[in-house]
Amino acid sequence: MGDTLEEPWWDIPDPSDDEAVEKASDNKTATHQDSDSKPAVKKKRKQPTECFLSQPEEKQETTVKAKRRKKKKISDILQKTASKPGVPADLQNLLSQHFGENRSVIEIEELKLSDSCFLPSNDLTHSFSSYLKEICPKWAKLRRNHKEKKSVVMLVICSSALRSLELIKSMTAFKGDCRVLKLFAKHIKIKEQMNMLEKGVFHIGVGTPGRVKALVEQDGLCLNSTKYMILDWNWRDQKLRRMMDIPEIKKETIDLLEMSIIKLCREGSVKLGLF
Template sequence: MRHRDTSDNEEKEKDLNMAEMMQEESTPMPVSPKKDNQFALQPQECFLLRAKEKKEKTSKTKKRRKKKISDVLAKSEPKPGTPEDLQKLVMDQLSIKHSVIELEELKLPDSCFLPANDLSHSLSSYLKQLCPKWAKLRKNHKEKKSLIMLIICSSALRALELIRSMTAFKGDCKVLKLFAKHIKIQEQVKLLEKGVVHLGVGTPGRIKALIQQDVLNLNSLKYLVFDWNWRDQKLRRLMDIPEIRKEVLELLEMRLISLCRADSLKLGLF
């Protein structure tokens, strides 16, 4: 009997142990809330850092890229120049180095402007509109080292293009190329001194140099035309090019503004 009781007790203990083991396996292991939060935050922190770095890189890229004049002009529709455009430009630029009182003497009066090109004219038709008595003027012009009309453009190539396109207007008058490319200033001096020249087409830098050397006289000058609306390969107009704009303003200051104010010189914007 005793042996049987012992066997029964051992079987009960085995059953009890098995029940406890099954209970332990089914019960989930407790997880530390602190560790769980750390693991949960890590992906979020990584995402925020990456987003911040991406934003900083984008802002740096935007700051580095400068807006060019060609970007602005490419988005704008062709708009003909007006006298107000030139008047405002002259005042804005000259106000940097002149006092308010001095600026009053440098204003271009409205009366000195001729009708501007509305983009419908060729150069010949525009010049005929500005100067309907051109044939009479050129016939009466006898003074050497002087011109009746001056056309200012941005480059030598553009000057040649303008000369070719004014055939219907110029007739048999003498036209002088006033730019530096492939032409020495001494050659232009000889041509001005040798014979009568009616019309000059060129860049402001070379024209200014000839005036400073007292080779080009402005006494007979009646018309000054700016090649205002034409754009180069970079979509820049005459006054959009900093070095050209600077030379034009210096040229105007030399004597041309005073001639305009005296009503002896008329301005046109082609």
């Protein structure tokens, strides 16, 4: 036996264990370093998207406004207007408005009609026959004395052929045995009317202003024997229009008045009535 003492077996470290510990620590450090060396990947935040409320289109707004601002028809206006009987001042104002912009002061003065040119107006209580009897009480004598061709004693001016026929039927109680001539364009040629006026004697002519004006211009109708001119002023059609509410009829009536009637009224030979 020697002098050296041998250590107990349990106190001697196992080199393999140290190597394992070192390797483990080295691996841990390396892993830590690797994880530290890699930069942290930041997630991109989504940019908030702007949200807009849908605005109504301008077209829709304009269409709505267009519907609200719909132009009123004359029938809508007249429906809300109470019916008032026509008076001489209505015709006077109509003539002044029509000629006011295009005529001189002297010319407008020559177209004015005094109250003495007018017959009593219909107050909406008369039938056509009763109205004619009121304004012309000596009709029987006038029709007996009338012998001239191409002329009539009384002219009745209305808006259409159908209205002319209605008035002719409604004057039965007044006209007696006098002859009535239809003076409108529907189904009747102007040459036929001129031939009838030239060959026969007629007392009353009922028709539209356009046809009467054409007959006067072509010398088919003479107004020298005419004593009364009645305007169908108050009657309204299905659209609630009076004859002076229809542009064509209004213009033709004013042209007829200007052509010869106003002059005859101012001279006192013709009287105007508004039925």
